[in-house]
Amino acid sequence: MDNKIIIFSTNDINENNYISLDNDFETVYYFQASVVDHWGLEEYSNIESIDPEYITFIQHYDYENSENETGSFGIQTDTDDYIVLGTRNDDIWLIKIAEGGSESWNIDFDHGSNEAGVVVRETSDMGYLILANSSSGGDHDIWIAKTNENGSEEWFNDFGGAGIDKGSDMIITSDGSIVVIGTYNTQVPRESDLWILKSSSTGNEEWSITIASDNGTNGLVENGYSISETSDNGYIISASIETDYQGPTDVWLINADSNGDTSWSTTFDIDIFDHPEAVLQTIDGGFAIAGYSAVNGDDSTGTSWIIKTDESGQQVWMQDLNSVSAIHSMIETQEGDLLLTGGKSSDSDIQAWLIKTSSNGDVLWERTYGGDDYDISISVGQTSDNGFVMVGTTNSYDTESDVLHIKTDPSGNVIP
Secondary structure, eight states: OOSOOOOOOOOOTTOOOOOOOOOOTTSOOEEOOEEEOTTSOEEEOOOEEOOOSSOOEEEEEOOTTOSOEEEEEEEEOTTSOEEEEEEETTEEEEEEEOTTSOEEEEEEEOSSEEEEEEEEEEOTTSOEEEEEEEEETTEEEEEEEEEOTTSOEEEEEEEOOSSBOEEEEEEEOTTSOEEEEEEEEOSSTTOEEEEEEEEOTTSOEEEEEEEOOSSOOTTOBEEEEEEEEOTTSOEEEEEEEESSTTOOEEEEEEEEOTTSOEEEEEEEOOSSEEEEEEEEEOTTSOEEEEEEEESSSOGGGOEEEEEEEOTTSOEEEEEEEEEEEEEEEEEEOTTSOEEEEEEEEETTEEEEEEEEEOTTOOEEEEEEEOOSSBEEEEEEEEOTTSOEEEEEEEOSSSSSOEEEEEEEOTTSOOOO
């Protein structure tokens, strides 16, 4: 073995101490032991490489001359790196992170004022697709940008009308198209409808539809939250719907076909103000919805919940997670369990929260992460080693907010 460095030696034949080294995960290290006898004859062991079973970390990212950075979404790429989407100085911020948590590159995107990153997805050519919201004066629109694998922009397109429009989620469908869920303002005071937009893989609009409530009351607001593709190439959508003018909101679950036409819909009244942040189709063909509810419109009073339905939207069970908390994202694990993330109140602080339940909603474990201030997780995904990756925002490292990036092992632990 060339370029050897002695990291420990002893003359004590009873030595039984262990050695701890602070190494980075991007470098492969090799180790070899040797023994020298009384006459100076040295014998060498086999050369061994020592790798951690799981790479875990808690990182925060800030940027010089930027007062506030927030994280909105994160994924593990097909090459086991990470892409983190955030916002800094009202511009969109895309960060490439190596497997061990160190930054590879970061790029800004500026396509308007008051921009906020929403979702990033990896494309089939190893590039990235970004959904963001922006505003200019009283006009609020969404935009989608496609980059190559190095973050260089390949195309950009914006969508929306003359009112206040907002995107909340974006998926790449099985045929490579792009579908966005959000809220579309009809320019009637306070009247906004659920919005579904489909574009080609190159960002050209194919269709755009709005869905309003059918209770005949004008001025109600329907907000789109989350969308997933179903096994029949349709969509399952979670939204909120006002039950009265400027009044409480209920959960609105909508099943649509591949053209966006509603197949069925149903509502759930959980508390006063319901926020159905995430929805997906489960392995058994039913659906899971997760979110939180607040009694007075104040998110700090929220309690989190999960609803499981059958394939027709009929409730099978509901799990109240019994804490002052807010769920923001959910996935189904490879084992069929549910993994949820958000923020949970801890004493006077908010901490990033990860909770795992069985397919029946029984809590298997939960973990919290963060310092002595505000920490929240907005997105979660499962990694190639069956661990989990979360992205959000933290105020625990600085006087201003930073992007929070957490990688755990399969049990939600971060190994020091």
